[in-house]
Amino acid sequence: MLDHRLILLATPRQIGVLDWRPGHMHWLGEFAASAAGLAAFRTVVAKHARLPVLLVVDTVDEDYRSEILPHVQGQARNELLTRKLKQVFRNARFTGAWRQVRETTGRRDDRYLLAALTDADWLTPWISVLHRERVPLCGIAPLALACQHLLTRLRLQEPHTLLAYRLNNRLRLSYYHNGLLRFSRLISSDTPTQLPGNAADEIAKTQLYLTGQRILPREARLNVLLLDPSGQLDSAQAQLNADPAFSTRLIDMTTLGRALRIPDSFLAATPEVAPLAAIAGEPLQLNLAPPELLQHHTEFRWRRGLHTFAGAVALLGLGTTAAYWLHAQGLNDQAHQMAQQQQQLDARYQTIARTFPVQATTPEQLAQTVLLARHLTDRPTDATALLAAVGQALDVSPDVRLESLDWSEDILSSASGVSIKLDASLDPFDGNYRAAMQRIERFMQTLQAVPSLHDARMTTSPVNADSGSTLSGKAPSADMTQAAVARFSIEMTYRESAP
Amino acid sequence: MTRPPFNVLKLSLITLLAALLLAGIGVTWSRAKAHEAKAALFQQQAALETAQRQFDRSREQQQLIDTHLADYQALAGRGFVGAEDRLAWIEAVQLASRETGLAGPEYRLNPRAASGPQLAQGLSLGQTTMVLTLPLLVETDLPRFLAALDSRATGIYRVRGCRLSRLGDASFEAINQPRLQAECELLWFTVAQTQGGAS
Numbered sequence: 001m002l003d004h005r006l007i008l009l010a011t012p013r014q015i016g017v018l019d020w021r022p023g024h025m026h027w028l029g030e031f032a033a034s035a036a037g038l039a040a041f042r043t044v045v046a047k048h049a050r051l052p053v054l055l056v057v058d059t060v061d062e063d064y065r066s067e068i069l070p071h072v073q074g075q076a077r078n079e080l081l082t083r084k085l086k087q088v089f090r091n092a093r094f095t096g097a098w099r100q101v102r103e104t105t106g107r108r109d110d111r112y113l114l115a116a117l118t119d120a121d122w123l124t125p126w127i128s129v130l131h132r133e134r135v136p137l138c139g140i141a142p143l144a145l146a147c148q149h150l151l152t153r154l155r156l157q158e159p160h161t162l163l164a165y166r167l168n169n170r171l172r173l174s175y176y177h178n179g180l181l182r183f184s185r186l187i188s189s190d191t192p193t194q195l196p197g198n199a200a201d202e203i204a205k206t207q208l209y210l211t212g213q214r215i216l217p218r219e220a221r222l223n224v225l226l227l228d229p230s231g232q233l234d235s236a237q238a239q240l241n242a243d244p245a246f247s248t249r250l251i252d253m254t255t256l257g258r259a260l261r262i263p264d265s266f267l268a269a270t271p272e273v274a275p276l277a278a279i280a281g282e283p284l285q286l287n288l289a290p291p292e293l294l295q296h297h298t299e300f301r302w303r304r305g306l307h308t309f310a311g312a313v314a315l316l317g318l319g320t321t322a323a324y325w326l327h328a329q330g331l332n333d334q335a336h337q338m339a340q341q342q343q344q345l346d347a348r349y350q351t352i353a354r355t356f357p358v359q360a361t362t363p364e365q366l367a368q369t370v371l372l373a374r375h376l377t378d379r380p381t382d383a384t385a386l387l388a389a390v391g392q393a394l395d396v397s398p399d400v401r402l403e404s405l406d407w408s409e410d411i412l413s414s415a416s417g418v419s420i421k422l423d424a425s426l427d428p429f430d431g432n433y434r435a436a437m438q439r440i441e442r443f444m445q446t447l448q449a450v451p452s453l454h455d456a457r458m459t460t461s462p463v464n465a466d467s468g469s470t471l472s473g474k475a476p477s478a479d480m481t482q483a484a485v486a487r488f489s490i491e492m493t494y495r496e497s498a499p
Numbered sequence: 500m501t502r503p504p505f506n507v508l509k510l511s512l513i514t515l516l517a518a519l520l521l522a523g524i525g526v527t528w529s530r531a532k533a534h535e536a537k538a539a540l541f542q543q544q545a546a547l548e549t550a551q552r553q554f555d556r557s558r559e560q561q562q563l564i565d566t567h568l569a570d571y572q573a574l575a576g577r578g579f580v581g582a583e584d585r586l587a588w589i590e591a592v593q594l595a596s597r598e599t600g601l602a603g604p605e606y607r608l609n610p611r612a613a614s615g616p617q618l619a620q621g622l623s624l625g626q627t628t629m630v631l632t633l634p635l636l637v638e639t640d641l642p643r644f645l646a647a648l649d650s651r652a653t654g655i656y657r658v659r660g661c662r663l664s665r666l667g668d669a670s671f672e673a674i675n676q677p678r679l680q681a682e683c684e685l686l687w688f689t690v691a692q693t694q695g696g697a698s
Binding site: 295298299302303306307309310311313314316317318320321322323324325327328329331332334335338339341342345346348349352353355356357361362363364365366367368369370371372373376377380381382383384387391403404405406407408409411412 | 503504507508511512514515517518519521522523525526528529530532533535536537539540543544546547550551553554557558559560561563564566567568570571574579580615617618619620621622624638639641642645646649655657658659660661662663664665684686688690692
């Protein structure tokens, strides 16, 4: 657990140890300020040497000063506070400053609470044990500060609060302004505080002191909270409430246990755990430990930070590695499935390929060859029909004498028909070209009348009457009529008519 | 936290370095594996597509073979596929002329030439021109001869054209002498076999 720690409550007579982590705590016991107690304490500490330790001190020898200092930051603030602490508390080893609020008016200075343990010789043996065991001491806090967190947990935030807390037969009076610690004093058991009247007197004296020191405004009404697990302060409530300057109320253990989420039985058995449990999970605002005592904790924090970072890196690496690996496995699975599909396809292909005949040509060429052969043998020209078509026209034109017949077809486009060229002459011909042209025209009309013959056109005429050419001849005489010849040529297209 | 106390953090730093190293190695290794798997998947995908195409093609080829093999084999048997069989063509002409009673048809076979690409359609189609000169008694001898040739010829041919003309200028007499002449141009087609086969 990252927030697992030991909370120690040290008094000049004894030290108590609380093993704390969020939602769970365990009281490890109290150890008297004797050789045996120190040895036992050392044993316990050694067993938990890896846990950070917060030391809460409860002693008469403490001092609090409220100071208003210029608002500075960084190194300047450190130097200012060091100088101020040295000036106020002289040679005290355990001192600390807490910047509580910033003034809202004037220079907007900072209000500090300076605190010190004026006599801490009794603390040295305990700290020596911690130091020898290299325990990471994270701080030393006064019990009054722990009680501040106790009030926070109890949701008691009146402007002027005085907590009268009776613990280990000693009465601690702590003043909180707006929930922040301003002053505290411990009335030792040597003074007769057992009597309720004396407790009320001490509270009244403290109120006078606070007013005198101008810590508490003169007209302010002090809210006094009485906290005593033994119940001896209960009777002081009536006495205090008789004075209008006080408003007193008791804090019972049930309320306290509920606020701190501590079982009543545990709280009744070890009432000192209440302030320790309250401060355990909170950041330390006022630390009285000198820097040299915090060295192990500094090392501890660095070590913990590095280990956390290393763990995060390892976790991130592991997660990323796992993600990549799983992704790769997914891809491999896909590839494996595809390989299986490919094998199945190959097997089916082989099955089909085995049925292929051994050919020197591809199936596509094979099919193409067959189709080409079909095309070449498709609908050849029917010579009989072609001759019959031409003969049909010649039969009705007895004066036309056929000399030659020529036909040809284009194999690529056989549908366009067969080209026919016909060379013929007129017989008889009397030399009358005009009449001859009329007879040829009639013959062409006869050809056109045949359904399978199309586009008949004369390509060669018996006489060329074109004005662009030379025309020569001999006028016919009566005895040379038989010798004249009128030849002509006709081209046409033959397409088989639909049956 | 102030300046880090390096002297007491050696082990922690080593731990951190080890974590960084192991994480780096793990990520690099697994990333390389993922890249390898991706490349293998792409390769396998391409192989699968190739196999699918090959399989589809084989089915199409199988269908083509089923449809056309018998015809193809018949054509090969007729001499359409393979080398020219000029002797068979001449024999067919002789048989046809004998059957139709035509005397002494003359023939001339030109060297084989490649057919035009529009007709060949990618095949190695060749055509051999045969010029036939036929003396005819009457014009109907020509269609009879062509019909006889059609029934005798084993190869594939096409009559490109014919010219029918008179022999001399004499008037018609009922004698058994050819008075007409036909000159026909026949194209004999053959497809040369290429190396290949079903794939």
